Amino acid sequence: MLRLHFTVEDLLQVSTAEEPSPLLETCLAFMMLRRADPRAGLGRWQQRHRASLPRHVGALRELLSDSGAGPHFLDPPGFGIEDGVERIMSTPREIARSELRRVCAVDRPVTSWLRRLADKEQAAWEELAEAMRGAHDHLVTPAWPRLEAGFRTEIAWRSRRLVHRGLRETLTGLAPGLRWRGATLEADYPRDVEIHLGGRGLVLQPSLYWTGRPLVACHEGQPTVLIYPALTPVPLLDGPTERDRLAALLGSTRAAVLRLLTRQFTTTEAARELGVSTASVSTHAKALREAGLVTSLRDGKAVLHWCTPLGLDLIAHSASQL
Incomplete structure (x- = not known):
């Protein structure tokens, strides 16, 4: 049984992450390579990436379990891939030993490489750094734009649920x-x-x-992190365009504009983000606004756009149907 004990102060400080974590998603993507899941799209993703996984990345199997167990020093909060790898390399010996002891007690066998990591042997930690970089490049980098868009939609959806349903149901x-x-x-x-x-x-x-049960990450002096599966995992967003129900309904560019506007953008910013003209964004925003999916507000010379609750519902529903 997992039990998270809240004080009143904790309940007042529940928040959402501001951005996806490259290191965390790298670890979880690697764990998902061997995890059983009945959805066909996930199975195809697993087969494709297992077959092409670089040999040196396989070392992570000794650290990461498909049950979700892994050392917390592999995902320091708030770091990109390179800064994060440097932070991993600087893990103090006592923390490394404690975390390796913990994951081995869960379901990882004690291997010679893990012993070398526990002893802070430089060569072993350099192998770990290269494995993390390789896993990130192979599993996460190609899907990062899609992952960021899915993350923004998920956070917007949960934030709206918090407003309308409260903390308990959220x-x-x-x-x-x-x-x-x-x-x-x-x-x-x-x-x-x-x-x-x-x-x-x-x-x-x-x-x-x-896609498994919720996971918890604890870092000294930091809030506890509750990791949970988003509405639709990235591998299920890898399908052909005709399976994108939102694009089928609105058209691919208009769907992209709506998904982008889960965060507030000006017309110029949205055009730059999507690689289209400002006139195109303005036209699509007008159509989305008339449909009640987007709201717009003039701020000086700029016009700000963002999703309405109806727009968020449409995005979330289309994702859950993939």
Whole structure:
């Protein structure tokens, strides 16, 4: 059983992540390569990437389990891939040993490479750095624009649910089996995990790759991070354009404009982001506004656009139908 114990201060400090984490998504994408999932699109993604996985990336199998177990030092919060790899390399020996001991107690066998990592052997940690870079380049980089768009849609959707349904339903709605017992959030887990948030709050971090039970990441002095599967994982967004129901309904460019506007953009910014003309964005925004999917506001010479609740509902529904 997983139990997250909240204080009043913790409940007042529940927030959503501001952006996807490249290192976290790299680890979770690697874990998903061997994880059983009945959806055909995920199976095809797994077969394709397992067959082409660079040999040196395979070392991560000794650290990362398809159950979601892995050392927390592999995903330091708030870092891009290169800064993050440097942060991984600087993990103190005592933290490395503690985390490796923890994951081996869960389901990782003790290997000679893990012993070398625990001893902070430079060559072993350089192998780890190269494996992380290789996994990121192979699994995450090609899908990053799609991942960012899916992340923005997910956060916008959850934020709206928070406003209309409240914190209780928002948190229990993140994944099946989450439930409240007093001020404790519980989930079925293969082992007992008790976490006291300690007044630092909770950050909700959707993963665009992970499809399993919620995961928890704890970093000293930081809020606890609750990682949960987004509405639609990236591999299921890899299908041909004709399977994109939103594009079929609105047209590909107009659908792209709507998805982009889960965040606020000016006409010029949206045009630059999508690689189209400002006139094109203005035309599509006007049509979306007339349909009640986008709202616009003039700010000096610029016009700001963003999704309405109806637009967010349409995006989320189209994603859940893929």
